Amino acid sequence: MRAGDSDRQRVADQLKSALDEGRLDLNEYDERVQRAYNARTYGDLDGLLDDLPGTVPEQHAQMQQHAPPQPVAPPQQAWKKDSHTGRHTFGSALTAFLVCTVIWAISSFSSGHAYYFWPAWVLIPVVITAVGALTDRRRNDR
Structure with a gap:
């Protein structure tokens, strides 16, 4: 041909x-x-x-073609209710905030003056999740 x-x-x-x-x-x-x-x-x-x-x-070809990756769960499912407790799982965000606060406290203490409280930015996901939990609780109570 x-x-x-x-x-x-x-x-x-x-x-x-x-x-x-x-x-x-x-x-x-x-x-x-x-x-x-x-x-x-x-x-x-x-x-x-x-x-x-x-x-x-x-x-x-002697090599096999690579299988396509499995789809990843959408981001909104990361904060869904925990099936065991029925509560929103925001413990990991709260833990991250606490770890950042400890790092801020140690660095401020060791330098002798208080730095800008930057861990407040890490607190934002915790607050958003807590508001979502309260909203769901009120919705379920109706």
């Missing part, structure tokens, strides 16, 4: 990638590109990419 210009260009592009990766030296690259552009059939293009990784057609 006759090869088209796009087929020859695709092979030349793959050869250029192999040259850029250091898999081909300049002389071998030049020789293969000339053969690719002079190819009239697919048979003429065979063998130009066979010894380069990632360029073997999938049906002839």
Whole structure:
């Protein structure tokens, strides 16, 4: 079957990638590109990419194709109710706030003056989660 210009260009592009990766030296690259552009059939293009990784057609490849990753749960599910206690799980955000507060206190104490209370920014997710828990509680009480 006759090869088209796009087929020859695709092979030349793959050869250029192999040259850029250091898999081909300049002389071998030049020789293969000339053969690719002079190819009239697919048979003429065979063998130009066979010894380069990632360029073997999938049906002839020895490696299996990587499975696509499983979808990740949407972010709003990170703060859902805990199935064991029925309460919102904001303990990890509260723990992060407390750890940051301890770090702030130690650094302020060791320097001899109080720094800006930056852990207040870490408190924002805790407050948002607590408000959400109160809202759900009121909704459930109705």
